Amino acid sequence: MKFAKIPMATISRLSIYSRTLQELMEEEVDVISSERLAKQCAVNPAQIRKDLAYFGEFGVRGVGYRVGDLLNQIKEILGLNRPWNLGMVGVGNLGSALIRHANFLRHGYVFTAAFDVDPQKVGRRLPSGVVIKHLEEVDEVVKDRDVHVGVITTPSSAAQSVANQLVLAGINGILNFAPIQIQVPNCCHVENVDFTIKLDSIAYHLSSNG
Amino acid sequence: MKFAKIPMATISRLSIYSRTLQELMEEEVDVISSERLAKQCAVNPAQIRKDLAYFGEFGVRGVGYRVGDLLNQIKEILGLNRPWNLGMVGVGNLGSALIRHANFLRHGYVFTAAFDVDPQKVGRRLPSGVVIKHLEEVDEVVKDRDVHVGVITTPSSAAQSVANQLVLAGINGILNFAPIQIQVPNCCHVENVDFTIKLDSIAYHLSSNG
């Protein structure tokens, strides 16, 4: 399904395009030009066309892109034409907030499992119906609940060890909220979400100019 | 304080270096080479040296970098040698989890204000002691509580309007968790945190190879 070497940045932008297209659909917009879409996504119009060109021709010259079609095509490209099951590791403040957070479901991601090591938490049933399991049981639960992606919200100190266990349990994708660079074999793809890095970036910009 | 045009990516990496250096300090490591630091940060050693070279010379040839010194220098560069006050807008699941989340405090970020539009929430006092204010009062509260950066965790539909109000209230930095590209004047710096984009990226990688 993959042709040339696709820039990482292209993939991220496809997500952004899909978000905007979803909104446009809800506003019942039928057709949109790369120029207007670009403005809403805060990118260059040629960028959108280039990004799409890696995968084929999806527009109509002189007209633009059919919103619904393009959205479907992008979802197809990203592999979002199927459900993805998530397993949360670390059911603290952040973890339980994320499980309840509507955006995941809205984009087709479902938490089918949750893990912790705190005996007080293990066995508790979350509002979503998921029962918190002990991390020791990760192998079975990943198979039982068909977990595809692990989401780590443990303290940094535990993150690497958790990642190791997830990989051993057959997980190939990890979304890591711990502010540490975890090391995994090539078979596994890690994405990091670190808000404090973003805040540092804001701090820099607010400090360094005048 | 800024010299050449510094790559955005350099700034993000400086944050990562600082996280690792902080850990190294706690492990009482005195000196580290770019090679060993690079391995821990999962980057190229030359990258670290280049990144630092934008701002000066911080190492000792033949030796490496003094951990404590380098950490201080990086914090200085990023503008982290002072406290930064945050104002949360949207005290839902995610918002309140973030306010309680220890990582912000650990890196010198404090929530000194919180806003919502839900009358049920306005007036409530959070565990941290911060009282939730109505968004209408944003102008006064930003001044009173000396808020530097706004953190948006509202639904997407409200995010742009919230951003406008923050900018009018004098805020120049926004951390946006809503999955939408908000438009702001140049004086304001926005950073986006969108986990579903990261998940899409994972989905793509898990789908497209074999």
Place this chain on the structure above:
DNA sequence: ATAATTATGTGATATTCTTCACATTAATTT
């Protein structure tokens, strides 16, 4: 039918970012 208009798709160009490779400098050893 033909011309005019519009907006895509894409080769060429420009820019930005990363890595290499080595000269430079500090410390250590002989």
Place this chain on the structure above:
DNA sequence: AAATTAATGTGAAGAATATCACATAATTAT
């Protein structure tokens, strides 16, 4: 004191990414 070793700092090369500019194709108007 000279030679050796080690690791930084950096110009140059390379790779990746973004933008331009225009040929191409679809639609609309004459």
